[in-house]
Amino acid sequence: MNEINTRSAKMEDLSTLLEFEQGIITAERPFDPTLKEDPISYYDIKKMITATEIKIVVAEIESLIVGSGYARIEAAKPYLKHSNYAYLGFMYTDPKHRGKGVNAKIIEALKEWCRSHDITELRLDVYSDNPSAIRAYEKVGFKKHLLNMRIGL
Template identity: 55%
Template sequence: MKNIIYRVATLKDLPTLYKFEQGIISTERPFDSTLKPDPINYYDLKELVLNDNVQVVVAEINNEVISSGHAKIIKGKPYHKHTDYVYLGFMYVKPEYRGQGIIKAITETLKAWAKQQNLLEVRLEVYNDNTSAIKAYEKSGFKKHMIEMRMQIE
């Protein structure tokens, strides 16, 4: 898609990022019966934007922010080969722009930042039933790694 600019998010983007967060929650709510009723938040977006160990990026067209994602440096487990890795999250694309490779470009931008931090392991989480998101991440090179299982005890 032409004329898309990928850039680091700023505090001026927060009103749009808050809307994106609610869009993510709304999309994920059918996949997770454990979510509390609205209003809820997943992120402290201001803290993420200001944190040196996090890169929040947005995509914009004609000064309209249409997508977001973040990469966060996470301490690795003591038994893993890598000491730290990058966790991707906050992936959102406005509905009218989906299916155009924007998430792939956001992912590439975040992977480039990870390389600048000398980190080569990248992870993310996605609901098992969110097949459209899984397909998008697989197009970006991700592979399924582990399944988290849960049950409700009555």
């Protein structure tokens, strides 16, 4: 198997990252009836690449970008034990490279960055009707915590 390497995202990666963003939206659309019709965008990726409180990591196999993810440092609620946490998002693996451990490598790189910023808590959101995503996150140590509920009026 080819080695998976991770590195910080660069502006030169922008076109690939924009494609990944649309891949995420396409994958999530069946789980979320509240999304507007296309075209939509979730992120300001250019701004995120240069932000000091956000780390975008890409995974490469033979210099080809095959996955992405970010960690964003946020202030925790004042009643929690930790003062800050990192929110993970933009988690994407090219469908041709799923099942190879790309997501795990990205999360490990994000964990390292978080530790270097004294972050001790990681959080992310996943659709409750997406068992494959839930399994992927549980596989790297995440546990279910809260269930977010909604009702349309």
